[in-house]
Amino acid sequence: MNKKLDDIFRRMFAAFGPQHWWPGESPFEVMVGAVLTQNTNWGNVERAIGRLKQEGILSPQAIYEIPLSLLSSYIQSAGYYNIKAGRLKNLISFFVEEYEADTEKMFAEDTEALRQKLLVIKGIGPETADSILLYAGHKPTFVVDAYTQRVISRHLLIAEDADYEEIRALFMDRLPCDAALFNEFHALFVKLGKTYCKKKTPLCQDCPLNGL
DNA sequence: TGCCAGGCCGGGT
């Protein structure tokens, strides 16, 4: 394990403890949440998921069959609801048609092969695909998000203009390939980012990573 | 009150 990354992980873990991600009750719920949370506050997503439950349609078959306009009205609180309704449909259609809505079957596939298939789906980009693989499938892939990017560029670990795959490779090349580690690491980046590394505060005062 | 949140796509250069 790379020393600098090890230090970062230890400091974040010491500061915040285990994050218990993903906050969802089933692999399927994680898949839905992964789409709904695109560029969106998690609180708004929870409300949308609650609504889907309340309407009794938080299941692959129900989402597969429901009219697009009705789906978008239920997920309104998550924002971008017209776009996201379509993206959800795309993902769930793939899930139903290719794997009979069976997560066991889907995640039995080779991780890298499945990742490439997810990336073909319209509305599923690298972060959403990796979130599904890691948090729904417990597959060892590193999730990179805006917080991860901001934190590591502020702490001078990588060029500011590094792209997604570059940053993902940085972690995957230097860490043991362990889904539980990747899970906690990413969740801690989000926690740290929310607490100390916001956009508006260029100086991360009291950030546990200061002085590394 | 504006700015921001656990992105991604499509069209233009």
Added chain:
DNA sequence: ACCCGGCATGGC
């Protein structure tokens, strides 16, 4: 191959 506008709600 990049760059940018669009998509939208709710909390602080």
